[in-house]
Amino acid sequence: MLFGPLSTSLAPQVKSSRTLLKWITPIANWYANASGYRKLGFKYDDLLCEENPEVQRALSRLTPREAYDRAYRLKRASQASVVHAPLPKEQWTQPSEDIRYLKPHVLEVMKEEAERKMWDTVAVERK
Structure with missing residues (x-):
């Protein structure tokens, strides 16, 4: 079971309710902007823990x-961190550019690992 950005999400339930989406969207946008990763030019999936074997694969x-x-993006953010200043505003990651490019690959790896475990534990019976 993964925790953090790849764990269970309430997003599908929020998106299915127009009222809930109207209330949660401004809070979510505020939180994403307040976290500051876009000011360093990161996308959300750049923050995933690379020590996780699924993320490595x-x-x-x-x-x-x-x-x-x-x-x-990692080198540019590292340089911004060294000089203790965010990137210029025109280099910030825009919300429209902040797509989940790594999550589909991680989910695919997790499905393959689950399938591998299933086949590794299959009991073979002789007829």
Whole structure:
């Protein structure tokens, strides 16, 4: 079971209710902006813990362009951290650009691992 950004989410239930979506969306936007990761040029999936084996395998499945973009964002944010200043406003990640590019790969790895465990524990019976 994973905790954090890849754990169970209430987003589908919130999105299905128009009233709840109207109330939660401003709070969610405020929280994303207050967390500050967009000011450093990160996308949400850049914050996933790389020590997790599923995330490691998912990172190896990124296209060369996605891997390059991720490395560039990490280096750029590292430089901004060294100078103790956020990036210029035009380099901040916009909410429309902040897509979950790594989560589908991680979920696929988790499904494969569950299937592997299932097949590894199959009891073979002789007829």
